[in-house]
Amino acid sequence: MSEMAKRLLEQRANTWEAAKALLDGAAAEDRDLTGEESESYAKMTGDLESLRSRADQFIADEDSAKATEESLRALVSRPVSGPTADEDDSPLRKFLRGETRSFEALPTKAELRDLTSKTAASGGATVPVSFYGSLYEHLTDNAQLLNYATVIRTTSGESLQFPVTTAHSTAALVAENAAISESDPTFATRTLGAFKYGVIIQAPRELIDDTGVDIEGYLARRAGIAVGNNLGVDLVVGNGSSKPTGIMASTTLGVTGAATVAGVFTADNLIDLYYSVISPYRNSSSAAWLMRDATLATVRKLKGNSNEYLWVPGLAGAPDTILGASVATDPNVVAVAAEARSVAFGDMSAYYIRLAGGIRFERSDEFAFNTDQATFRCVVRADGLLLDQTGAVKHFIGGVA
Numbered sequence: 001m002s003e004m005a006k007r008l009l010e011q012r013a014n015t016w017e018a019a020k021a022l023l024d025g026a027a028a029e030d031r032d033l034t035g036e037e038s039e040s041y042a043k044m045t046g047d048l049e050s051l052r053s054r055a056d057q058f059i060a061d062e063d064s065a066k067a068t069e070e071s072l073r074a075l076v077s078r079p080v081s082g083p084t085a086d087e088d089d090s091p092l093r094k095f096l097r098g099e100t101r102s103f104e105a106l107p108t109k110a111e112l113r114d115l116t117s118k119t120a121a122s123g124g125a126t127v128p129v130s131f132y133g134s135l136y137e138h139l140t141d142n143a144q145l146l147n148y149a150t151v152i153r154t155t156s157g158e159s160l161q162f163p164v165t166t167a168h169s170t171a172a173l174v175a176e177n178a179a180i181s182e183s184d185p186t187f188a189t190r191t192l193g194a195f196k197y198g199v200i201i202q203a204p205r206e207l208i209d210d211t212g213v214d215i216e217g218y219l220a221r222r223a224g225i226a227v228g229n230n231l232g233v234d235l236v237v238g239n240g241s242s243k244p245t246g247i248m249a250s251t252t253l254g255v256t257g258a259a260t261v262a263g264v265f266t267a268d269n270l271i272d273l274y275y276s277v278i279s280p281y282r283n284s285s286s287a288a289w290l291m292r293d294a295t296l297a298t299v300r301k302l303k304g305n306s307n308e309y310l311w312v313p314g315l316a317g318a319p320d321t322i323l324g325a326s327v328a329t330d331p332n333v334v335a336v337a338a339e340a341r342s343v344a345f346g347d348m349s350a351y352y353i354r355l356a357g358g359i360r361f362e363r364s365d366e367f368a369f370n371t372d373q374a375t376f377r378c379v380v381r382a383d384g385l386l387l388d389q390t391g392a393v394k395h396f397i398g399g400v401a
Contacts, residue, residue, distance in 0.1 A: 138224025254394030263398025
């Protein structure tokens with residue numbers, strides 16, 4: 001890890017200590033934060049997110065620089081006068097030149113392409129980049145659940161059926177010579193389909209023909225963000241009607257908030273929610289909390305019975321945690337309110353996301369012929385469902401005043 005990233009994480013830890021001191025001071029005097037203190041705390045909360053984001057970016061840039069250095073070292077060892085016949089005829093290069101009208105971005109070997117460095121003084125560099133990987137990276141950035149759920153990739157989109165247990169067998173104490181009662185597990189079938197998500201992107205020919213522009217990166221970024229935003233909504237709150245069943249729609253009830261606080265949770269509520277999930281799921285490496293940023297800001301103010309804050313900032317690249325489990329934030333989770341499922345906790349790998357086929361790209365030079373633009377269409381087929389609904393993931397729901 002770079003020294004700059006370490007300093008940012010240390011600064012983040014110091015900011016959190018200052019925020020805790022502010023909260024502890026008000027708690028010691030048995031009062032709420034004053035207006036000035038609330039303003040300071042809000043600024044500290046924003047700084048916590050900004051410092052973490054900057055540190056993560058430094059770490060990512062450091063990894064990218066190492067990969068670039070390794071690539072350049074490999075290139076120096078062999079003479080390259082220009083693209084080989086195979087490279088020049090690659091499907092992606094043909095697609096971007098307009099020689100073909102479609103391109104299916106399946107995971108393949110990395111391709112070599114020219115990139116312009118972000119700083120003019122550095123010049124250009126030739127690095128291996130996987131177009132599919134870049135697109136998938138931007139998609140996961142905008143559909144956070146893809147980082148925690150179980151993702152299944154299939155080449156086609158036919159329905160996938162999964163047998164699941166809905167009730168388990170139970171044993172009983174049996175007296176001598178007494179009959180043993182039968183207790184069979186019950187099963188059900190859950191199905192994952194393939195709903196289509198698509199976007200059209202138009203780019204001027206000047207942009208495409210300019211060799212100093214990262215066309216592949218531009219397309220991957222725009223398509224990944226667009227598809228990820230739309231898919232991300234349904235993976236969290238989709239109702240299952242001609243769309244995926246979102247995780248928040250299929251979790252089981254863990255804790256209901258008090259009726260006197262109109263949806264707000266307490267530290268005890270979150271502790272109860274944590275322990276309402278049985279240990280095999282609670283102790284899974286995939287166990288995590290799911291909430292929106294504004295809800296997490298509320299959690300940061302809460303203390304447990306031992307007078308320790310529930311939220312602990314991650315250091316040295318480690319994730320932030322609540323009661324020892326990592327935290328995923330997604331803007332699509334509903335805000336704290338009466339009868340609102342504002343927080344979920346459990347084994348997120350029990351939620352299955354199905355991606356059918358490759359991420360398909362198609363191009364048309366005629367669609368926007370009069371404006372001299374190339375039109376690109378990106379299509380992704382996906383579905384999502386919490387397969388294990390026996391309590392693998394549970395939610396907090398706000399009480400009604």
